[in-house]
Amino acid sequence: xxxxxxxxxxxxxxxxxxxxxxxxxxxxxxxxxxxxxxxxxxxxxxxxxxxxxxxxxxxxxxxxxxxxxxxxxxxxxxxxxxxxxxxxxxxxxxxxxxxxxxxxxxxxxxxxxxxxxxxxxxxxxxxxxxxxxxxxxxxxxxxxxxxxxxxxxxxxxxxxxxxxxxxxxxxxxxxxxxxxxxxxxxxxxxxxxxxxxxxxxxxxxxxxxxxxxxxxxxxxx
Amino acid sequence: xxxxxxxxxxxxxxxxxxxxxxxxxxxxxxxxxxxxxxxxxxxxxxxxxxxxxxxxxxxxxxxxxxxxxxxxxxxxxxxxxxxxxxxxxxxxxxxxxxxxxxxxxxxxxxxxxxxxxxxxxxxxxxxxxxxxxxxxxxxxxxxxxxxxxxxxxxxxxxxxxxxxxxxxxxxxxxxxxxxxxxxxxxxxxxxxxxxxxxxxxxxxxxxxxxxxxxxxxxxxxxxxxxxxxxxxxxxxxxxxxxxxxxxxxxxxxxxxxxxxxxxxxxxxxxxxxxxxxxxxxxxxxxxxxxxxxxxxxxxxxxxxxxxxxxxxxxxxxxxxxxxxxxxxxxxxxxxxxxxxxxxxxxxxxxxxxxxxxxxxxxxxxxxxxxxxxxxxxxxxxxxxxxxxxxxxxxxxxxxxxxxxxxxxxxxxxxxxxxxxxxxxxxxxxxxxxxxxxxxxxxxxxxxxxxxxxxxxxxxxxxxxxxxxxxxxxxxxxxxxxxxxxxxxxxxxxxxxxxxxxxxxxxxxxxxxxxxxxxxxxxxxxxxxxxxxxxxxxxxxxxxxxxxxxxxxxxxxxxxxxxxxxxxxxxxxxxxxxxxxxxxxx
Numbered sequence: 001x002x003x004x005x006x007x008x009x010x011x012x013x014x015x016x017x018x019x020x021x022x023x024x025x026x027x028x029x030x031x032x033x034x035x036x037x038x039x040x041x042x043x044x045x046x047x048x049x050x051x052x053x054x055x056x057x058x059x060x061x062x063x064x065x066x067x068x069x070x071x072x073x074x075x076x077x078x079x080x081x082x083x084x085x086x087x088x089x090x091x092x093x094x095x096x097x098x099x100x101x102x103x104x105x106x107x108x109x110x111x112x113x114x115x116x117x118x119x120x121x122x123x124x125x126x127x128x129x130x131x132x133x134x135x136x137x138x139x140x141x142x143x144x145x146x147x148x149x150x151x152x153x154x155x156x157x158x159x160x161x162x163x164x165x166x167x168x169x170x171x172x173x174x175x176x177x178x179x180x181x182x183x184x185x186x187x188x189x190x191x192x193x194x195x196x197x198x199x200x201x202x203x204x205x206x207x208x209x210x211x212x213x214x215x216x217x218x219x220x221x
Numbered sequence: 222x223x224x225x226x227x228x229x230x231x232x233x234x235x236x237x238x239x240x241x242x243x244x245x246x247x248x249x250x251x252x253x254x255x256x257x258x259x260x261x262x263x264x265x266x267x268x269x270x271x272x273x274x275x276x277x278x279x280x281x282x283x284x285x286x287x288x289x290x291x292x293x294x295x296x297x298x299x300x301x302x303x304x305x306x307x308x309x310x311x312x313x314x315x316x317x318x319x320x321x322x323x324x325x326x327x328x329x330x331x332x333x334x335x336x337x338x339x340x341x342x343x344x345x346x347x348x349x350x351x352x353x354x355x356x357x358x359x360x361x362x363x364x365x366x367x368x369x370x371x372x373x374x375x376x377x378x379x380x381x382x383x384x385x386x387x388x389x390x391x392x393x394x395x396x397x398x399x400x401x402x403x404x405x406x407x408x409x410x411x412x413x414x415x416x417x418x419x420x421x422x423x424x425x426x427x428x429x430x431x432x433x434x435x436x437x438x439x440x441x442x443x444x445x446x447x448x449x450x451x452x453x454x455x456x457x458x459x460x461x462x463x464x465x466x467x468x469x470x471x472x473x474x475x476x477x478x479x480x481x482x483x484x485x486x487x488x489x490x491x492x493x494x495x496x497x498x499x500x501x502x503x504x505x506x507x508x509x510x511x512x513x514x515x516x517x518x519x520x521x522x523x524x525x526x527x528x529x530x531x532x533x534x535x536x537x538x539x540x541x542x543x544x545x546x547x548x549x550x551x552x553x554x555x556x557x558x559x560x561x562x563x564x565x566x567x568x569x570x571x572x573x574x575x576x577x578x579x580x581x582x583x584x585x586x587x588x589x590x591x592x593x594x595x596x597x598x599x600x601x602x603x604x605x606x607x608x609x610x611x612x613x614x615x616x617x618x619x620x621x622x623x624x625x626x627x628x629x630x631x632x633x634x635x636x637x638x639x640x641x642x643x644x645x646x647x648x649x650x651x652x653x654x655x656x657x658x659x660x661x662x663x664x665x666x667x668x669x670x671x672x673x674x675x676x677x678x679x680x681x682x683x684x685x686x687x688x689x690x691x692x693x694x695x696x697x698x699x700x701x702x703x704x705x706x707x708x709x710x711x712x713x714x715x716x717x718x719x720x721x722x723x724x725x726x727x728x729x730x731x732x733x734x735x736x737x738x739x740x741x742x743x744x745x746x747x748x749x750x751x752x753x754x755x756x757x758x759x760x761x762x763x764x765x766x767x768x769x770x771x772x773x774x775x776x777x778x779x780x781x782x783x784x785x786x787x788x789x790x791x792x793x794x795x796x797x798x799x800x801x802x803x804x805x806x
Binding site: 028031032035036037038039040042049050051052053158161162164165168169170172173175177178 | 275280283284285358359361362363365366367369370372373374376377381382420422423425
């Protein structure tokens with residue numbers, strides 16, 4: 001099965017905006033892949049004038065929140081890495097796997113979404129030795145710059161959501177059909193952190209995939 | 222519709238079902254997000270009930286929308302031929318700059334969105350090679366995805382925000398969002414097409430044809446000046462009444478006093494010093510708790526409210542005005558959700574009041590220009606869902622006016638006992654009487670006053686709520702009865718009706734001051750004033766009497782002296798004349 005990949009437009013976010021932005025994007029993606037019987041929920045963002053849709057499944061909500069918190073803590077541990085990438089991968093479970101195969105090898109990924117974030121450092125007001133008036137002016141400029149940046153981010157986020165809708169509409173054939181079963185409301189997915197620089201976990205998975213797909217005699221099941 | 226004969230009949234039926242159910246579902250999704258009166262009921266968030274309580278028709282495409290309003294069913298009933306297109310126009314009725322001959326503002330209709338759903342049947346059918354059993358699954362899957370994206374798209378377009386704005390507006394604005402469903406429509410004129418964008422959803426192959434959906438929409442709705450003309454739910458402006466930072470000379474009480482009875486607790490966004498008691502009597506404001514309660518000594522507040530979006534128990538439905546009351550009744554201690562932490566330090570004026578009268582008297586009322594009272598709050602309106610049922614046909618108009626009612630005096634929240642009694646119609650305070658005593662966020666006012674407020678686009682409405690206690694009502698009645706007796710017409714005319722009770726108190730005080738005995742005793746004027754003063758003030762009767770008797774004896778003595786003088790002169794003159802006459806004899 002072909003794995004469709006969608007690279008979303010990069011967003012410049014500040015650290016306190018990550019949670020809202022990721023929640024919006026991740027839920028929008030999952031909503032379009034929750035093909036079981038759902039009750040959609042409209043959620044208004046607090047930082048932006050945007051309403052997105054959730055599929056209404058508590059498990060999905062919990063999973064997404066957990067991964068977002070994991071991502072935020074990872075960002076805090078790696079403050080030097082500005083450009084980060086999250087990957088949402090939808091998969092199907094494989095039936096037969098060798099005993100040495102890892103958990104991910106049981107999965108056949110049919111779609112990947114890459115969310116690109118450029119995490120900005122929080123702007124600090126410049127400290128002027130001249131006096132309070134200069135400091136006030138700098139603060140005013142900083143707040144004006146921040147509101148302008150916030151507006152740009154809102155427009156970019158909207159464009160990302162439009163991008164998701166367009167991708168979802170253009171490519172439908174690779175999506176597995178919904179199962180008429182209350183147990184599987186949404187397509188199973190995982191969320192991983194793939195930063196721009198090399199990551200040990202990422203490299204390990206990559207080598208494993210290469211070995212499995214290379215057709216090495218000992219690896220073939 | 223003529224499906225090809227080479228398709229197996231069950232397959233034909235199922236495919237046709239997909240198409241025939243697609244149209245009402247799409248219609249439901251679009252109108253549910255645009256017209257508040259057509260919003261579905263029964264779309265709860267409780268997953269535990271699962272699909273047990275869901276109607277079979279609502280399960281189509283695995284998207285539970287809730288009970289479909291009857292109006293939608295009627296709308297769709299005319300769409301019997303699936304080959305007919307379904308065109309849904311979302312029309313914004315807005316005021317124009319032109320006035321008619323009578324000076325009334327004209328309205329115009331502008332199509333801000335057009336949704337088109339159609340089933341295209343090709344003239345030449347391509348041969349079907351796929352397995353019929355899987356074909357239906359694939360088609361159904363793609364139709365599900367298409368409707369998912371259509372649902373998400375409705376939330377992203379600008380008309381969604383406008384719809385939410387209109388539905389949450391508390392004033393009857395001159396804006397209205399209506400819809401029109403038809404199977405044909407006029408093509409947009411070139412100037413219009415320039416302002417509109419189009420998004421085409423990828424069609425879904427449903428043999429022999431395909432399902433198509435598209436939307437043409439205005440990306441920019443700023444031309445309609447919606448923000449200036451729609452009064453949003455009142456927001457609390459934190460800096461409206463000042464703060465220690467802006468007005469350091471002003472006294473701000475320190476924290477320490479909790480609210481009673483009518484208190485509210487808001488969770489603030491900005492941190493401010495908590496409220497305290499103050500020995501100085503301060504004028505309570507309409508946003509303070511206990512504003513209408515009888516004054517207690519050494520208890521006055523000047524809170525500063527901040528507002529934050531509270532979930533109110535349902536974190537997944539965050540409605541826009543920034544707040545919505547939970548509606549829970551207030552306890553005797555007055556706390557309820559949403560919780561508001563009253564912050565101090567924003568009293569506009571420290572007004573000394575007469576200890577013998579009441580704490581609500583303010584000298585500022587004698588100077589209306591310096592009246593520190595906030596502007597009147599706007600009226601609140603209840604959403605009245607449109608219950609008009611149009612006849613089915615090709616083109617149907619449906620309107621949904623947000624928040625309008627015939628009377629013009631409506632509170633948004635149920636259980637609210639409105640009164641139109643002019644005694645309580647003080648703009649800020651009316652419409653708050655409730656037998657439950659629970660706090661209210663609504664207001665009511667006469668239409669005339671409303672129109673004057675709506676004309677002022679800068680009218681900010683910082684104060685969301687008042688609460689009226691029963692004892693306070695009696696107090697106000699008393700004040701107003703005093704007002705009728707003693708206040709001059711000039712005072713009542715110069716100040717708005719809402720301040721009559723306080724003006725009455727002021728008038729009475731002024732009257733007392735006028736009739737009070739002067740500090741410097743003046744014999745010519747003291748008698749009259751002291752007479753009345755004696756009659757009124759029993760405690761000073763004895764003193765006045767002694768003074769009065771003294772004054773009386775002096776004037777009497779003087780008069781007697783004058784009389785004696787006159788008598789003396791008379792007698793002298795007579796004796797002289799008698800003496801002259803005797804001498805002659």
